[in-house]
Amino acid sequence: MRCLSIWSLSNHFQKKVLPSIKSNKKIKIVSILTNKNNHSFNKQKCYTDKKKIITNTDFDYVYISSVNSTHYNYSKFALENNKNVLCEKPICLKIDQLYSLKKIAKKNEKKFFEVIQYTHHPLFLKLKKLINKKIVGKIIKVESTFQIPLKEKKNFRFNNNLGGGALYDVGYYPISSMFTLFESKKIKILKSKIIKENKLDIKGNILAKNECKIIFDLTWGFKSSYKNNIKIFGEKGFINVDFIFSKKVFQGGKIEVTKDKKKTIKIEKFNQINSAFNNIIFSKKEFFNRRFKLSLNILKIIEKIKKK
DSSP, rough: OOEEEEEOOHHHHIIHHHHHHOOOEEEEEEEEEEEOOSSSSSSEESSSOHHHHHHOOOOOOOOOOOGGGGGHHHHHHHHHHHOOOOOOOOSSHHHHHHHHHHHHHHHHOOEEEEEEEGSSSSHHHHHHHHHHHHSSEEEEEEEEEEEEEEOOOOOGGGGGGGGGGTTTTTTTTHHHHHHHHTTOSSEEEEEEEEEETTEEEEEEEEEEEEEOOOEEEEEEESSSSEEEEEEEEEEEEEEEEEEEEEOSSEEEEEEEEEESEEEEEEEEEHHHHHHHHHHHHHHOHHHHHHHHHHHHHHHHHHHHHHHH
């Protein structure tokens, strides 16, 4: 059994993550850091001061679901107080912050993880197997898009001061696929385009190439019709997967492989959130090292795009 403290009750957390934690018999929620009154937790578990939550409750892990701009400071405070950290992406907005967390974690013999839920779903795992088996031959090009119709200006994602913007939000996912699915060691950005409104990025696209000469054409954005897709083109055919990144709490999927003819591989419904928690919380040091490197690679690309 692992004892968990929740820091912030975002709408996403309450809608998707919380039901999975409550159903997980290996995890117990012992305290909540929140200013919200409209939640179902016992008031005795709730705190508004992170110093008091550290002093008054005993837990192994913190789960951070606050706005992006607070992720680093919350993670730093938790690690300094000998707590392991699970944080929604992006855990940091700058590379030097990520290295700072690693230094503190190493000193206190603790771990931190940027939660990337889609990598724990059988849909992703099966797709990665097909790629490694070269089911459509050598990969030549990858096209991936994650667009959502989000346009509410009150949402923190439309506030630069809170770490908003489409790049840190939906852009993160197609960018991450270069490393999660293809384990790229070196990425060269050939071209990038960012569309801004009121100095905030709301849409973007990059054309990039890795050391295996795979071309990545990646697109993301707010204020767009919903699209959550990846297409992988090989020498012998192509693979298409919808809903590769974001999913419902309990959702299946399908992988369409087209060579001489189209074949559909169905994936049964699965709770990727529960799987992510179990894989991370009960992981060994090697998993932490791989996850740190993944977070670092993604952040390097994001910083390069922002500088252009």
